[in-house]
Amino acid sequence: MLSKSTDAGEGNQVRPPTFGGLLRRLRDDRRISREKLAFAAGVSSSYVTHLEGGDRDHPTKAVVTSLIAYLDRISPLADAERRHLFDLAGLAEETFPGVPQLRAEISDDMRNGLRLHEPNVAGYLDTRWNILSCNEAYDATFPGLVEDANILRWFFGNALSKRVMVDWRREAALTVDWLRGLIGQSGDTAWSAELLDELGEYPEFRTMWAAGRTIYGRDQPMHIRDLDTDECYSLDVQMFRVDSGNYPGRVQFFLGIRTSCPATVPTTESFGS
Template sequence: MSRKSTEASPGDLLRPPTFGGLLRRFRDDRRVSREKLAFAAGVSSSYITHLEGGDRAHPTKAVVEALIGYLHRVAPLSDAERRHLFDLAGLSEASAPTVAQLRAEITEDMRSGLEVHEPNAAGYLDTRWNVLSCNAAYAAAFPGLVEDVNILRWFFGNEMSKRVMVDWEREAALTVDWLRGLIGQSGGGDWSTELLAELGRYPEFRRMWASGGTAYGRESPQMRLRDIETGEHFSLDVQLFRVDSGSHPGRIQFFLGIRTPQPAPPSIARRAAVSGSHGARSPVNP
């Protein structure tokens, strides 16, 4: 596709992108007249002129969808180009995508890449803490979570979480406070009402929710866990990265937990030492 309409000479003053400028570029590249685009979108040609001139910088979602639909039929727009138009129009997704829709964003290459991080826990989560895809180390570190799908559901509805999380109270409260911050960022919606109705069945969740705390991240990257099969204590140094998806920007995050061994609590260490001394055989008196 031609990019002549965006070329600038060295002496030109560079300006930030605008909705009208990008719309005109897409229209010019497709050799579509203002009148034809206006007719297809159900608006007047003068309205298109005002949009492109910057006199009306915030068209409605219905208008933007109509403009994109026609331009896309003439010559396909990429996901990034569609998103850019919506971003410049000041429009965001009206509703949260489903888990199935977000899982469809995880490509085979992304899934295969999770295995590279073994034995560290790696996975893709959405911002509502639903597990979209993970490696074996992640599933082993948080037994039952893949089946429960949602981390909050796992914390409060699965007793396994208390056996795994050494600092269960602190980690659960942090996740509850993080949920409150997320609802504020996203403007809530049906998903938050439904999730709160489900979690409200758990007294411990209601207690933590009533505290009114809000968080937007971890104060410490370290998460302490216990292997329920071996009893081994270990920690995950947690890192979270936002994945920039073309279809659902800002909705997916990448979780990486770097595993490091941790000494057992003193009480457990003492019991192990006593048990070992009782079972030892003297080299003098076999």
Template sequence: MLRKLRDDRRVSRERLGFAAGVSASYITHLESGAREHPTKQVIEALITFLDRVEPLAEAERRHLFDLAGLHDDTFPSVEELRDGISDDMRDSLVVHEPNPAAYVDTRWNVLVCNDSYAAAYPGLVEDVSILRWFFGNELSKRVMVEWEREASLTVDWLRGLIGQSGDTTWAGDLLEELGEYREFREMWTAGGTTYGRAEPRMLLRDSDSGSEYALDVRLYRVDYGRHPGHVQFFLGIRN
């Protein structure tokens, strides 16, 4: 990532190292992976100089911090997160009918959802992972009107998520599984990174009638006492 940003700006290792207060050999070690966890001060110095040459995108800036390991490494399992979903949280899903609503973790595994969510995304509850559903379940192409756009967004999101995660065993296993699909490999090779939707509109097709409709997608981080910061509330408001 650092080499790409440096090459895009035609900045040498020597120039970048001097500006950031480190040696050119240290930059080489960072780019080769020999220095996995630089300090926050070093990352800030690198970003400051690169940003001065040509502004970094917010996703690029955040991705550098994530890759440096400046994050919380722990992540509970799907089962642990599901066990912590209270009855009140489950009841809130029913209140939002007929709008699709669900609790998902920040790795986009479905924890619990209402009937409208299960109907809008057939097979997703069984697949658990939205990434597995996109590339391994043909039903996703049947109901996602802009399948390629939405699938590419999830792949870009996965790249950013892997940077956040200190324990990448889960990511290696998932990448090995998804790598069996040509479309995933092509989208992964494109190299994009994102941390959210640029706009909320999502187009779907009713699996029974075939009619198209739009959802205004909202995503809220849940103040979840047992595992704070790992659960999100998904709400799709039908238009």
């Protein structure tokens, strides 16, 4: 039988989760003594006692990694348990994972879900606007984007974007301003330097970036031109952050519901900078 967490409280008292409470439960579930866990992690048994008692809520990343490594050897932790330990220790993931790592987070069920959204446009993106996975409707709506791999690279480096986006300048500026907000949300902004260096090669990007605007979402539909039929239609776009097990908040879900286009929409030529 699994042990009860020390966070459970007694009677009607319910306590918030703590690093020490979770560590003790995971240790008890594996029937490991404090002494054995401490020795394996390279710390003293009294230190483990203090951790479990809540006297030391913020162990170092090296200590938490060592504790997890030994617990894993006895019985592997679930991804959620591993993440929760780091979160409770105040050691949430700070480094930005690469595209291959994030693509590996997109499960077969998630990909199957994208297909179920057809004919609506659906895809998973990271918070640097890289395409992780998408359905056929997404690929057809934004020709060349999957090959370019990054939305901003497509906007500024692919001539098709100006033909597809009826109001290209507004959409490009919105995405640039949103990127600024996403960079700030990440906490560590160093990862963005390489991407900004690449995008800085495009004069239109530099102009939009220099405007210094920041947004955190959108409140207008996206107006699209079908290059095969020259038909204009709208996408009511919704964006959701995905609470991924290993990289929480690093993945976004894009859903575009196709609707008819208004009789008059702003165009690239009529939209002011």
